[in-house]
Amino acid sequence: MIVLKAAQEKILAALQSVSGIVERRHTLPILANVLIRKNGPELELITSDLEIQIRTTAQLDGDDGNYATTVGAKKLGDILKSLPSDQLVSLTANQNKLTLQGGKSRFTLQTLPAEDFPLVQEAADFGPAFSIPQKTLKLLISQVHFSMAVHDIRYYLNGILFVAEGKTLTLVATDGHRLALSQATLDVEMPKQEVILPRKTVLELQRLLKDDGKGKEGEAEQLIEMRFAGNQAKFSFGGLEFVTKLVEGKFPDYNRVIPKNHKNHITLGRATLLASLQRAAILTSEKFKGVRMNFAPGTLGIASSNAEQEEAKEELEIDYGGDSFEIGFNVGYLMDVLANMGQDMVTVSLQDSNSSALITNPEYEGFKYVVMPMRI
Numbered sequence: 001m002i003v004l005k006a007a008q009e010k011i012l013a014a015l016q017s018v019s020g021i022v023e024r025r026h027t028l029p030i031l032a033n034v035l036i037r038k039n040g041p042e043l044e045l046i047t048s049d050l051e052i053q054i055r056t057t058a059q060l061d062g063d064d065g066n067y068a069t070t071v072g073a074k075k076l077g078d079i080l081k082s083l084p085s086d087q088l089v090s091l092t093a094n095q096n097k098l099t100l101q102g103g104k105s106r107f108t109l110q111t112l113p114a115e116d117f118p119l120v121q122e123a124a125d126f127g128p129a130f131s132i133p134q135k136t137l138k139l140l141i142s143q144v145h146f147s148m149a150v151h152d153i154r155y156y157l158n159g160i161l162f163v164a165e166g167k168t169l170t171l172v173a174t175d176g177h178r179l180a181l182s183q184a185t186l187d188v189e190m191p192k193q194e195v196i197l198p199r200k201t202v203l204e205l206q207r208l209l210k211d212d213g214k215g216k217e218g219e220a221e222q223l224i225e226m227r228f229a230g231n232q233a234k235f236s237f238g239g240l241e242f243v244t245k246l247v248e249g250k251f252p253d254y255n256r257v258i259p260k261n262h263k264n265h266i267t268l269g270r271a272t273l274l275a276s277l278q279r280a281a282i283l284t285s286e287k288f289k290g291v292r293m294n295f296a297p298g299t300l301g302i303a304s305s306n307a308e309q310e311e312a313k314e315e316l317e318i319d320y321g322g323d324s325f326e327i328g329f330n331v332g333y334l335m336d337v338l339a340n341m342g343q344d345m346v347t348v349s350l351q352d353s354n355s356s357a358l359i360t361n362p363e364y365e366g367f368k369y370v371v372m373p374m375r376i
Helices: 008-019 073-081 134-147 199-208 270-281 331-339
Strands: 002-007 033-039 042-048 052-059 066-072 088-094 097-102 105-112 130-133 159-174 178-198 223-228 232-237 240-245 264-269 290-296 299-305 311-317 325-330 345-350 357-361 364-371
Touching: 002 008, 002 033, 008 033, 008 042, 008 052, 008 073, 008 088, 033 073, 052 199, 066 073, 073 097, 073 105, 130 134, 130 159, 130 178, 134 159, 134 178, 134 199, 134 223, 134 331, 159 199, 159 223, 178 199, 178 240, 178 331, 199 232, 199 240, 264 270, 270 290, 270 299, 270 311, 270 331, 270 345, 290 331, 325 331, 331 364
Parallel strands: none
Antiparallel strands: 002 088, 033 042, 033 066, 042 052, 052 240, 066 105, 088 097, 097 105, 130 223, 159 178, 178 364, 223 232, 232 240, 264 345, 290 299, 290 325, 299 311, 345 357, 357 364
């Protein structure tokens, strides 16, 4: 039976949209495979890592009829990538093998039974659905993802908090040393729902979301539909259905972390500040990435040093008439936020040398970044 017959680029695009979550090494060998399920003219591709499941439907010609099997996702992808993009490729099923043919190239692949593939049981208690443009969600994630913890024992920090409430969607990430928050407006009024999406889910969503805003066949914008349940979240966009388990646990009260009423404010060019910090970072020590920032009327001094007694000093002219003080920061935390902001200007609000700094965007009220000072 001919399972599918289409141009290489069409098959590869469908496969790549689901294969990002596939692990090469897994305790269950079948999880390295993609489930191919044919229902008449429609073909479904499904992958899973037991935490996340991604499904896409594609019209890829072939014989009519129903058929299902699983085959190695990475291997199939590598073969397709090695063929020319306009090559007509066919996949033919024969007993427990699949034969892929493109031009004069022919590959025979081993399969595993479709019935052994562990499909995710979808939750029964999904809340109401809401949609935002894909590019908006991609922007929100890009503004906070770098603040997620990595392998923290407080597992609820290894992800992003999504809060839908009223007409606002809020994303928050923190690793205990810094916190990033970004907000967007929803078209519909939502009852309050809070979920923590795992790190792997966040990074995969970021990879798959389109940020050009263009829709198919004259659609205004490409939207993503979201639904949250007690232990699952479901996203539908661009012909994909993405179901993920959630991180259990109580996320810290982020409103208490965000400083209010700081009296000293400096607005300056983002690129200029980032370039100065990048230069100063060269002479920080590997473990101890500290920079000293000296705020004084009209000037900002940036200095760093290391164990070899090497030293870097930068000075920027700033429009500032507030208190004079010195404060230390992990330079990586400052560079992360500046590199992920798109606007020209940035505002830094401070109280004194012992309080957290608040970094905001003068052109976009929905973004806040809090970074704790460090002793240097």
